[in-house]
Amino acid sequence: MKTGFVRWSFARCRKNLRSALCGAVCLLVWLPILLMLAASFMPEDELLYRYAEPLGAGREAVRAALLPSYPAVSPYIELLFRSPGFFVMFWNSCIQVIPALAGQLLVGAPAAWAFARFSFPGKKQLFFLYVLLMVLPFQVTQVSNYLVLDRMGLLNTHLALILPGIWSAFPVFIMTKSFETIPDALMEAAYLDGAGEFGAFLYVGLPSGYAGIVTALLLGFIDNWNALEQPMAYLKDLFLWPLSLYLPGIAQDKAAVAFAACMVMMLPPVLLYLNGQSELEQGIAASGVKE
Amino acid sequence: MRTAGGIRRRQSRAAWFFLAPSLAGVAAFNAVPFADVVRRSFLDAMGKSSVGLDNYRSVCGNVAFQLAAVNTARFLAVCLPLLMGISFGLALLVFRRDGRGNFYRTSLVLPMVIPVAAIVLVWKMILCRDGLLNQFLTWISPLEGWSLLPGGGVGRWEGRWETDWVNGITAFPVLVVTYIWKNAGYDLLLWLAGLASIPESLYDAARVDGAGAFARLRYITVPGLSGTFGLVLILSAVNSFRVYREAYLLAGSYPDMSIYMIPHLFSHWFLTLDVQNMCTASMLLIAAALSVAAAAAAGRRAWRRVTGR
Numbered sequence: 298m299k300t301g302f303v304r305w306s307f308a309r310c311r312k313n314l315r316s317a318l319c320g321a322v323c324l325l326v327w328l329p330i331l332l333m334l335a336a337s338f339m340p341e342d343e344l345l346y347r348y349a350e351p352l353g354a355g356r357e358a359v360r361a362a363l364l365p366s367y368p369a370v371s372p373y374i375e376l377l378f379r380s381p382g383f384f385v386m387f388w389n390s391c392i393q394v395i396p397a398l399a400g401q402l403l404v405g406a407p408a409a410w411a412f413a414r415f416s417f418p419g420k421k422q423l424f425f426l427y428v429l430l431m432v433l434p435f436q437v438t439q440v441s442n443y444l445v446l447d448r449m450g451l452l453n454t455h456l457a458l459i460l461p462g463i464w465s466a467f468p469v470f471i472m473t474k475s476f477e478t479i480p481d482a483l484m485e486a487a488y489l490d491g492a493g494e495f496g497a498f499l500y501v502g503l504p505s506g507y508a509g510i511v512t513a514l515l516l517g518f519i520d521n522w523n524a525l526e527q528p529m530a531y532l533k534d535l536f537l538w539p540l541s542l543y544l545p546g547i548a549q550d551k552a553a554v555a556f557a558a559c560m561v562m563m564l565p566p567v568l569l570y571l572n573g574q575s576e577l578e579q580g581i582a583a584s585g586v587k588e
Numbered sequence: 589m590r591t592a593g594g595i596r597r598r599q600s601r602a603a604w605f606f607l608a609p610s611l612a613g614v615a616a617f618n619a620v621p622f623a624d625v626v627r628r629s630f631l632d633a634m635g636k637s638s639v640g641l642d643n644y645r646s647v648c649g650n651v652a653f654q655l656a657a658v659n660t661a662r663f664l665a666v667c668l669p670l671l672m673g674i675s676f677g678l679a680l681l682v683f684r685r686d687g688r689g690n691f692y693r694t695s696l697v698l699p700m701v702i703p704v705a706a707i708v709l710v711w712k713m714i715l716c717r718d719g720l721l722n723q724f725l726t727w728i729s730p731l732e733g734w735s736l737l738p739g740g741g742v743g744r745w746e747g748r749w750e751t752d753w754v755n756g757i758t759a760f761p762v763l764v765v766t767y768i769w770k771n772a773g774y775d776l777l778l779w780l781a782g783l784a785s786i787p788e789s790l791y792d793a794a795r796v797d798g799a800g801a802f803a804r805l806r807y808i809t810v811p812g813l814s815g816t817f818g819l820v821l822i823l824s825a826v827n828s829f830r831v832y833r834e835a836y837l838l839a840g841s842y843p844d845m846s847i848y849m850i851p852h853l854f855s856h857w858f859l860t861l862d863v864q865n866m867c868t869a870s871m872l873l874i875a876a877a878l879s880v881a882a883a884a885a886a887g888r889r890a891w892r893r894v895t896g897r
Contacts, residue, residue, distance in 0.1 A: 318681055323695040325769070329710040330702070336709075350719065351712035358718040408610030415603035423607075428619060432822060433877060434829035436854040438868045440863065441621035462612035494602040523703050525833045526851065530858055544705040545837050559706035570701040574694065581774070582781030585816050 331363055337560045340369040341553035343481070352552045372557035374489075380551065382543070383558060390539040393458045393528075394521040400463030400512050405512060409469050410498050413476030414484065430466035435526050446531065457531040462521055468513035474584040475509020476502060511573045512580025519566050598760075607837060628867040635864075643868040653869060655845065656853040663760075664828055667767055671824050675772045679779035680805075685788060693780070697773035704770070708837040715753040715838075716764060720751035729838030759835075759844040766838075767831045774827070784807070787840050818884075 336348060343366060349357040376383055411417075411423050430438065442461045443452075452455045479502065487501045503510070528542045535543075539560050548555040570577065632639045647653050649704055682692045684728045699707075724750045753762050786808065794804050832851035841855060850873070857866045 315681060319692045322678065322681075323692055326695050326698055329707060332713065333706070333710050346714060350711055350716045356718055358723065359713055359716065359720055361720055363714060404609045404613060407606040411603040411606035415599050415606070417600040417603040420603075423611075426614075429874075429877070429881075430614070432826050432875065432881075434799065434826070434851070435853050436829070437617060437873050439854065439858070440625050440866045440870050441618050443858075444621045444624055444863075445617055460613075461617050463618050464610065466614070483850045494605075498606070511663075519701055523701070523705070525704070525831065525836065526855070529855065541703060541705045544703075545708065548709065555709060559703075559709060562703050563701075563706045566701045566703065567698070570697070571694075574697075577697075578693075578777055578781075582776040582784070585781045585785075585819050 319543055320456050321521060332361060333556055333559055333563075335363050335365055336423060337367040337372060337556035338368045338370065339556070340367055340371055342542035343367050343374075343555070344553060352548045352555060354552055372554050373561075375551075376554040376557045376561065380554060380558075382550070383540075383547070383554070383561075385536060386538055386543040387538045389455070390541065392455050393462075393524070393539055394518060397459045397462030397465075397521055400459070401468045401517055402510065404463055405465075405468040405513065406472055406503065406506075407498065409472030409476055409506075409509075410502055412469070412473040412478075419527045420513065424494065427466040427469050431470050439530060443530065452531055453533045455537065458521075458524065461527070462517075465517065467520075468517055471513040471516070471580060471584050472506060475506045475512070475580055478583050479505045485547070489492050504518070507578040508518075509583055510580075511541060511576035512584075515569055515573050518569060522562075522566055593754070625867045625870055628864055629871045631864065643864055644872070647865055647868045647872065650865075652853055652856075655848055656850045660848065660849045663763070663847075664825060664829070667764055667828055667831075668821065668824050670764065671768050671771055671775060671800055672820055674768060675775035676779055678772060678776050679783060679810075682776070683780055683783045685784070693776070696776055700771045700773040702770075704837060705834040708834070711762075711766060711838060712754075712835075717750050717752050719753075721753060725749040725751075754838045755844055756785050757844065757846055759839060760846040762838070763831060763835055763847050766834045767828065770834075771824060771827050775824060778816055778820050778823070779813070782813045785822075786812040818888075 320539060336344065339347065344352065345354055346357075347360045347362060349355045400487075412420065412427075438461075446452050446457050446460075453461065483501060483505065484497060489498045492500065523541050524539060525541055528537075528539050532538060544558055544562055547558050607803055628635060630638055630640065631645055678696060682696065712719070751758065751888075753759070756777075790808050790812075794808060799807070803837065829851060832849065835847050835849065836851070841852065843852065854869070855864060857869075
């Protein structure tokens with residue numbers, strides 16, 4: 298009886314400790330986000346009173362708050378209706394990201410299918426090339442890309458970001474790993490039912506590899522939405538800049554809307570993530586097996 | 589025999605059909621210009637006459653390159669073990685076979701999704717000279733004239749902390765922390781997938797045999813994750829170059845010496861259109877990546893021979 302109680306309270310204690318640790322770690326994630334959320338609902342004078350130094354408006358002690366003293370939606374109204382610059386940059390981001398992702402799907406998915414389901418001479422070496430391209434930091438491929446874009450006269454256009462984005466190697470890797478998990482029996486059944494190679498890819502491969510495709514696109518979206526190095530290198534004109542390059546300077550430009558702009562920029566990737574979370578977990582899981 | 593060969597040939601032709609669009613782009617944007625990069629790394633600045641290995645000699649002798657290379661190597665050496673250890677610990681903490689604990693998982697992956705440009709304002713809020721970290725340190729430093737870190741290198745002690753965490757020797761740890769904050773979630777998902785692939789029956793058997801929690805971790809979990817380990821390492825290393833975004837947004841393009849890394853160097857060379865230096869340094873980086881990959885493959889082969897698996 299006594300040992301039973303001791304063991305019960307010990308297990309209980311460990312469970313609580315575990316929850317407390319999890320909670321503490323999650324707090325580390327949530328606190329910065331909540332600080333930002335609260336700041337995005339502060340009117341300009343409160344912002345300048347609380348966050349003068351981070352906003353570059355003089356040196357005064359930061360007075361952080363998780364709730365605004367004078368909650369206001371005015372920053373959002375100012376941002377969405379009276380900041381044409383923000384609008385332009387937001388659309389620039391969309392124009393640069395969405396075609397690149399569509400291209401990744403059109404070009405990368407068939408390539409991944411070839412790597413995952415076929416055997417052909419040179420496959421191993423080619424896949425190694427893709428993995429190498431994936432592993433090399435942007436700065437290494439930057440020179441190659443720059444030389445081509447320069448030759449094609451595409452520098453300082455949206456295409457300078459879209460085209461190299463389409464042929465990114467990472468989505469091919471993720472989708473290949475996901476297509477590899479499709480059981481052979483399923484494919485054999487498709488072929489027996491008279492599906493051609495393309496039909497099998499379209500009607501069996503794509504639906505079965507759905508999680509991998511979503512993962513590749515989601516990670517691609519996050520990466521491209523965040524792009525900093527590429528636009529910095531290839532875009533000279535301010536009116537072509539994406540949000541990721543414009544946002545850091547917005548504090549100097551219009552301090553009042555800085556945090557609201559951050560929240561709006563955060564929204565698309567966060568919503569996409571919350572929607573595709575289970576696919577993302579499956580897709581990343583698939584990339585981990587059969588290394 | 590004939591049919592088998594026929595099928596293989598048909599498959600092979602279909603494979604090239606699927607691959608063609610991707611290969612064409614990779615060739616156009618990477619393979620063909622790469623040949624140009626190789627060529628230019630052996631030519632003079634005008635791209636006319638060959639200079640042999642002079643470019644390599646001058647890049648290797650370049651102080652900025654040495655600094656950037658050493659800093660990048662140091663960053664990787666510090667970050668990768670830390671990140672992998674922390675994310676592994678978190679995975680053990682969060683992992684549930686019944687799929688519960690979803691909220692924790694979602695929370696921990698969230699930083700990966702949040703744009704750097706957005707979160708950087710909060711980092712400034714915490715790290716600036718009158719920011720939250722300094723206020724906290726002032727608050728816990730009980731006596732005037734007493735500092736947590738002696739020597740005044742980190743905290744100039746004049747009654748309160750006024751360290752500029754981002755511009756100074758502390759920029760390096762700051763960068764490490766932001767990197768881990770952002771990337772732990774991704775590695776966590778990889779570890780969790782690895783953990784889920786270890787069959788529960790192994791643990792049950794070990795429990796029946798009287799293995800404690802540590803023994804189960806040491807003899808079942810860790811060996812079971814050896815495949816995951818390689819991928820986590822590679823992807824963490826890939827992501828580590830993206831820390832330039834944080835470095836640039838926090839400290840600008842001329843940061844403290846301790847966080848001047850390869851991407852900074854390349855962006856400076858890019859501004860001055862120093863193509864021949866960039867080509868040469870690219871070649872060096874590719875050589876470094878390939879030699880690390882070769883060493884890893886050799887290490888794995890040796891490991892397999894030793895363990896006989």
